[in-house]
Amino acid sequence: MIELAEVQKSYPMGGGERLPVLDIHAFALPAGKRWAIVGPSGTGKTTLLHLVAGILTPTAGNVRVAGTDLTSLRPAERDQFRARNIGYVFQSFNLLAAFTALENVMLAMQFSKVIPQHQHRARATELLQRVGLGHRLVHKPAQLSNGEQQRVAVARALANRPCLLLMDEPSAHLDTETAQRVTELVGELCAEGEVTLLVATHDPHLLESVDHVVEMQAINRVLARGAVV
Amino acid sequence: MTLVQIALRYLRARWFPNLLTAACVSLGVGLLVAVIVVARGVKEGLLLGTSPYEMIVGAKGSPTQVVLSTVFFLDVPTGNIPFHVFRLLKQHPRVTLLVPVNLGDSYKGFRIVGTTPDYFTPVFQLGRREHRLRVAQGHLFAKDFEAVVGATAAREAILTVGDQFLGIHGLEEGIGEQPDPAHRRQYTVVGILAPSSTAADRAIFTTMGSVWAVHGLPTAPLEELLTRGEGPPITALFLRAQSLMDLMLLATQLNGGPDAQAVFPGRIVDRLFTMFATGETIVEAIAFMVLIVAAITVSLSLFGATIERRREMATLRALGASPGTLVKLLLWESALISLLGTVAGFGLGRGAAYIASRIIETSSGIYVPVWQLSALEPAFLGAMALLGVLAGLIPGLTAYRMEVADHLVPLA
């Protein structure tokens, strides 16, 4: 499902210097399982998920998702690929403030064009019911609690029937218990839909609801050199 | 949801600044529309008022003054022309319409105009629109000191059929010499005209003889004076002739003599407008500048919005919206703001033009039509739409070039 080969990512620091964040020799995840990637804060988990989602491009190397080399796509193609194949629950959810929970989920379908237009409303309603928000459809994000916002983000990420679901730090804005419940729910949903799940976290409590755990330190050579953290 | 619906949602989320921006646009549009509409209205009003007459014969002096004073009863006449000019034209075989007017007195600011029933026959025309003078109550004057009152004059001076009134000399009370008290006589209202949207609405009509009599001039019935071959002077003559050639010949003849001048009212209106045109151009230029400022305001406001909404736009991108979709979204937003402003501006401009036209009509008697759509306005709407879209381009471009990953995190 995910294959990274000789991927490097560094951020510009000003003055022409760059901050190396990732240097991954090889990293591959087969489809259909629930994975967690763990590591302390600042070790590059979000950067890795962004690379896999095609939101960031690597400084060097190749990223393949479901057989497609993201680095070879043009930006607009990458946007479409992501919309159609990858669901992403962001660390800070990133719900659209001007739209209701229902509309947030529907908008995701709007841009990907995977689901026929006439099914959007019904599917969005159903997904929100699945995450326990059937009674909050018309509320805007500001009217929802953090946990509820996160569940809207989960529903939105699953809207286009992705083959890969990325979830960044589910416990960042939640207490551990709630985060655990959400992760479990997401795990169930992924198992039902044969969706590969990749959760990035530094919270060991969340690891129970996944099948496999990957240590950031084990794959990121930058950390071995001690440049970050 | 369509892109337009998304755009509308974002506009509603920032409704107050967007409303202010639209108000800026509407001011610019309103100013421009008002200037265009009023300028055109005044010109049409002048053309309408002079439309029945191909030529005006008046005393020597400013031709503009001749037209404004005799047709629109603005300004004072340049003087009088001798009776024999009237006789000459009356007997001229090629003259098809000849309307004499005598100006002198007034009542409560409304001109008392000595004329003949011929004054009421021609049709005032502008394009397909026709205005006729019609007696609504009573009848036309038949004898001296009978008066027919224009609709507005009747309403404002509170005159009805059967009323009597005394004219005063000149246009304003207390100014100018009083008419010879020995000759003062009361007028009797015998008729009221229907509203006609011409200068006749604001005038009072009577016989030629009444005006002469008030000024102590020896008079007799017009036919008698014509056969006798002499009579008192006349202020002006309106005429039509069988052909343009006849008019040219008459004009040459009259302008060559010492007694009168021939004026072509259409030409005077045109000349007036080339004079006004410079001023109009300046106001139009200012209005266009206001429009550009309005477009910049739209641009600036949306630019602010894109900065405020960086994270939302990055999210839209992450959800699969292409950079081009974001540009379209912003173009829609700016077009919608501009559209709202333009529509409101049209209303505002038309409203202002209407108020201006009322003021011009009551102060000058020139009928100013403002309800007709001009060919300029759709063109103008298109130009504004284009400006609106252009205004969305700069914010659109920033959205286009936005780095998605940088803006997916909450603002610091």
Ligand SMILES: Nc1ncnc2c1ncn2[C@@H]1O[C@H](COP(=O)(O)OP(=O)(O)OP(=O)(O)O)[C@@H](O)[C@H]1O
């Ligand atoms: N745009 C950027 N420019 C410069 N440095 C960045 C940028 N984004 C991330 N970094 C740096 O890269 C490193 C890895 O960041 P990343 O967000 O991937 O870590 P993380 O493992 O997700 O941490 P956390 O658990 O706190 O979310 C950090 O040191 C961070 O400061």
Ligand SMILES: [Mg+2]
């Ligand atoms: Mg992170």
